[in-house]
Amino acid sequence: MSARPFLKISAPLNALVAALGLITVAALTTRDLDPTTKLSLELLLAGVWAVYVLQLVDTVIRRRDKNDRGRTPALVIDLLAVVVPVIGFLIAGSRDQSLYCGIWLLKPLRHFTFFRLLGRVVARAAPNLVGVTSVFGIVLFGASLFAYLIERDIQPDKFGSIPQAMWWAVVTLSTTGYGDEIPMTFAGRVLAGLVMMSGIGIFALWAGILATGFFEEVRRQDFVRNWQLVAAVPLFQKLGSAAFVEIVRALRPRVVPAGTIICRKGEAGDQMFFIVEGRVSIQTPSPTPVELGPGSFFGEMALITGEPRSATVSAVTEVSLLSLYSEDFQMLSSSNPEIADVIRKTAEARSGRAPGE
Ligand code: CMP
Numbered sequence: 001m002s003a004r005p006f007l008k009i010s011a012p013l014n015a016l017v018a019a020l021g022l023i024t025v026a027a028l029t030t031r032d033l034d035p036t037t038k039l040s041l042e043l044l045l046a047g048v049w050a051v052y053v054l055q056l057v058d059t060v061i062r063r064r065d066k067n068d069r070g071r072t073p074a075l076v077i078d079l080l081a082v083v084v085p086v087i088g089f090l091i092a093g094s095r096d097q098s099l100y101c102g103i104w105l106l107k108p109l110r111h112f113t114f115f116r117l118l119g120r121v122v123a124r125a126a127p128n129l130v131g132v133t134s135v136f137g138i139v140l141f142g143a144s145l146f147a148y149l150i151e152r153d154i155q156p157d158k159f160g161s162i163p164q165a166m167w168w169a170v171v172t173l174s175t176t177g178y179g180d181e182i183p184m185t186f187a188g189r190v191l192a193g194l195v196m197m198s199g200i201g202i203f204a205l206w207a208g209i210l211a212t213g214f215f216e217e218v219r220r221q222d223f224v225r226n227w228q229l230v231a232a233v234p235l236f237q238k239l240g241s242a243a244f245v246e247i248v249r250a251l252r253p254r255v256v257p258a259g260t261i262i263c264r265k266g267e268a269g270d271q272m273f274f275i276v277e278g279r280v281s282i283q284t285p286s287p288t289p290v291e292l293g294p295g296s297f298f299g300e301m302a303l304i305t306g307e308p309r310s311a312t313v314s315a316v317t318e319v320s321l322l323s324l325y326s327e328d329f330q331m332l333s334s335s336n337p338e339i340a341d342v343i344r345k346t347a348e349a350r351s352g353r354a355p356g357e
Pocket of ligand 1: 263269282284290297298299300301302303308309310311312313350351
């Protein structure tokens, strides 16, 4: 029997093991631990390390089997998680040995696609982020300069130089306000108020740029994914580019597990479905149910006639669908009459009526 299933660690288990390891590292820094507790914690660390050795073996085998270059960050993280603690135990003094296991902080990142997304957002928003950061730098230096000029004679120990005043400027600009350095003069306090308000504006700008970047990036990814799905439906392949973009925006992807009832006979229907992958079964009055596969569509009859669903449709396998809501169907019908005609003729054939009847 293959050992592979025992080597594979799911993302939640991976995060749990990392949390256990890091809590153990933190516990080991507590003073005056009794020897038994210390030994138990160290054994726990060794256990976590052993799990990570298995995970590294799995990553290496997976990479060799699939020639999977995309998993390079996972391989680097898995390697560091095993090697760094070993180096720590070989070279560090006994007091700090367990701190090398702090590298396990990286472990939960091995499953995250978030950082790739963050990288793209930051790269696209870089000019604006640099602009706001420059404003931050200018305000910071200006605030330090004026605080120095205003406060240097009254508080030479805190505002005696621009670098000294810079600590006050950072704390005030970030609106943290530790209160360890406070302007004493009226002018100094007016300056503090202005710096605080500038800080709020600058942080709001940073947050706004990143939030917009995330929103646009996620929308772009959805659009690309929808584009690929729509391109797989033959009915849409003859569309011109403008009409294609219109339909990509209108269709919503959905994955349905095998056995799910997608629509029930007698229900009101507000959407129709295009099958990208998988098969569905339609319970028609005939003894054998009709099966539809990739490229087909269903649920169109309720949209055309306004009547309740004529049959129950369920997923035979896991099905990847694109759904088109009634309003978008009307829009598609007026902008692409040839597609609307194919759908209408299919509905008529299915309902047993002659076209145009
Ligand atoms: P609707 O009535 O909206 O919901 C059930 C769907 O099943 C229906 O639209 C058609 O798309 C589909 N359907 C009903 N009867 C048949 C049939 N005989 N052959 C293929 N599909 C059908």
